[in-house]
Amino acid sequence: MFFDTALSTNDLIFLARGAGMTLIVTAISVFFGTVMGIVFGVFRYQVGPWWAAPLTFVLDIFRSIPLLIQLVLANAFVTTVLGWRVSGFTVACGVLSLYTAAYCAEIVRGGIEAVPPTLRRAARSLGMSWGQDMTSVVMPLAARIALPSWIGLALGVMKDSALVYVVQVVELLKSAQILITRLQEPLFLLIVCGSFYFLISFPIARFGGYLERKWSRD
Amino acid sequence: MIEIENVRKSFGALEVLKGIDLTVAKGEVLTVIGGSGSGKSTLLTCINGLEPIDQGRILVDGTEVHAKSTNLNQLRRRIGIVFQQYNAFPHLTVLENVMLAQRKVLGRPKAEAEAEAVRQLNHVGLGDKLKVYPSRLSGGQQQRMAIARALAMSPDYMLFDEVTSALDPQLVGEVLDTLRLLASEGMTMICVTHEMKFAREVSDRVAFFHQGVMAEIAPPAQLFEAPQNADLRKFLAATH
Numbered sequence: 001m002f003f004d005t006a007l008s009t010n011d012l013i014f015l016a017r018g019a020g021m022t023l024i025v026t027a028i029s030v031f032f033g034t035v036m037g038i039v040f041g042v043f044r045y046q047v048g049p050w051w052a053a054p055l056t057f058v059l060d061i062f063r064s065i066p067l068l069i070q071l072v073l074a075n076a077f078v079t080t081v082l083g084w085r086v087s088g089f090t091v092a093c094g095v096l097s098l099y100t101a102a103y104c105a106e107i108v109r110g111g112i113e114a115v116p117p118t119l120r121r122a123a124r125s126l127g128m129s130w131g132q133d134m135t136s137v138v139m140p141l142a143a144r145i146a147l148p149s150w151i152g153l154a155l156g157v158m159k160d161s162a163l164v165y166v167v168q169v170v171e172l173l174k175s176a177q178i179l180i181t182r183l184q185e186p187l188f189l190l191i192v193c194g195s196f197y198f199l200i201s202f203p204i205a206r207f208g209g210y211l212e213r214k215w216s217r218d
Numbered sequence: 219m220i221e222i223e224n225v226r227k228s229f230g231a232l233e234v235l236k237g238i239d240l241t242v243a244k245g246e247v248l249t250v251i252g253g254s255g256s257g258k259s260t261l262l263t264c265i266n267g268l269e270p271i272d273q274g275r276i277l278v279d280g281t282e283v284h285a286k287s288t289n290l291n292q293l294r295r296r297i298g299i300v301f302q303q304y305n306a307f308p309h310l311t312v313l314e315n316v317m318l319a320q321r322k323v324l325g326r327p328k329a330e331a332e333a334e335a336v337r338q339l340n341h342v343g344l345g346d347k348l349k350v351y352p353s354r355l356s357g358g359q360q361q362r363m364a365i366a367r368a369l370a371m372s373p374d375y376m377l378f379d380e381v382t383s384a385l386d387p388q389l390v391g392e393v394l395d396t397l398r399l400l401a402s403e404g405m406t407m408i409c410v411t412h413e414m415k416f417a418r419e420v421s422d423r424v425a426f427f428h429q430g431v432m433a434e435i436a437p438p439a440q441l442f443e444a445p446q447n448a449d450l451r452k453f454l455a456a457t458h
Contacts, residue, residue: 122305122364125266126319126371127294136318140309215309 006183007192018175019196025089025171026158026200029096033157034150036097037104042134044105045112062102068163070095075167088167096164100157107149111142144215151208155201172196219243220265220375220408224274227260234260236430237274242408244374247401249409249417249438252427253453258410261427262377265408266290266297278375295323298368299377302384304360306352312339313348316367324371331370338366342396358389362396369400376400378409414457418442426450 040059044052062070075091078084115138123133165174176193180186220242227235234257242248250258263269265276267283267290276283281293307315316335320326326334339345342362352360361381368376378397382390394416401407401420411417417424418438425435426447434447445451 116303116305118301118303119305119307121268122301123307123319125268125294125297125299126367127291127323128319129291132322136322137307141307144309 005185005188007179007185007189011179011183012192014179015172015175015192015196018170018172019200021170021175022158022161022172022197023200025092025096025161025164025169026154028093029100029161030154030157032093032097033100034104036101038108040101040105041108041112045109059102059105062098067095067099067160068166070099071163071166088164088169091167092161092164092169096157096161099160100153103153103156104150107146107153108142110149111146112138114145115141147208147211147215151205154204158200158204159197219277219279220406221277222261222265222274223276225261225264225271225276226273227257227264227269227271234430235264235271238432240425240432240435242375242406244406245404246422247405247407247409247420248423248425249411249421250425250427251411251414251417251453255429256427257430258427259379262299262379262408262410265377266294266299268299291323295371296374297377298371298373298375299379300361300364300368300381302380304352304357304364304384306355306360306363308352311349311351312344312355312363315352315363316370319367320370334370335366338370339363341369341399342366343392356389357385358392361385361389361393365393365396365400375406375408378407378411380410380412382411382413412457414442414454426453428453 040055044055049056071092074095075088078086078091119137119141120133123137124130128136161171162173164171165177170178172193176189180189183189220240222238222240225235225238226233234255236257238257238261250261252258260269264271265278265283267288271284275285278293278297281288283290283293306312307318310318313332313335316338317328317331320331320334321328324331336345336348339348342365344359344362344366347355347359347363352363355363365381381397382393385393390413394413397407397409397416398420409417409420421438423435424438424441426433426441426445426449428447428449434441434445434450441450442454445454
């Protein structure tokens, strides 16, 4: 079966394009999601549970409603209710970014909380400001603590990005489905598609492992 | 000069400082002794503004520490403090630990900060550990690094909060030697300590704190040989 396929070079390129789309959507969402997640996480830690309650509630919504529903509703809201003329790609990146930010905020908050308060007191007593303490002491240490969870989140978002087909973005899995419909070779195509996912994920996971080893030498 | 005037401080319902009056002159070495919960450590963290106070005031060279207009980050450059926990920044090498605040707070150029860090680390006997991460150091070495880190800011005052309490007994000596060296160089120091022999040797005056009150203050010979306060006599009997 493997050597007797109708899959052409053009089809492979088509799949690679889908993989490229998956990579772009993931990269954009993880980048903006992480930036927002750091801001939200620091905010939640800094103002305490009471004042952060409204933000926590909103983030909880993004964490608890299935991504598929979020995408469909957000798309309908933005295009029909607000009447904005935005592409499915933009909606997909927006929703996935917020989804990532919601999880990332928790990871960041946990990382900050794990930095010993006595260490921060030492930094402040050397005359360092809140911002200097944050950037030079807290963030580097929190990053080490949060890294494994963050890598897990990034890989999760990459796989979850398969759902953006509902807003007409043709990414890797959708590309595979299109080919399956045409070629009627589901198992083979899913193996190829899965390999593409693996090719994208593996370097990210290895990079995380590399950073962990590097930092643990301290 | 550090002037402490009628300072009161409570944690919730617990009053830990019940009106402390104390003046420490430039160049003086004051040690503070007393049982746990006597308020002696709290006083140190109030002096550099880490803890707010409820009443009274603390002046450092005439600057009121807890005044709203006081820039604490600026004030803290002049007051070094070393804690019981070593608080080494684990992601930085020994050298980087001592350079960080010099670069960020004082804005010293890299070469200058490094030269000063090397000088201070040599001073506390860590000249051969510059590129090492703190996790590879013993407790005593980490504590000496913390002292070098505070000294690199060129402070006018040094506060030591039970700096040997977390150390294994055989490591206490090396840290106390560093403090002795500092005292002999004329640094103004307030040391909260449980090391009576050390207090007796290096202090110009010794203060005894008991339940939030400074029960007695005197030169060491007088305080240890002829204690006036009944609680102090009990304390000294228990520690010998």
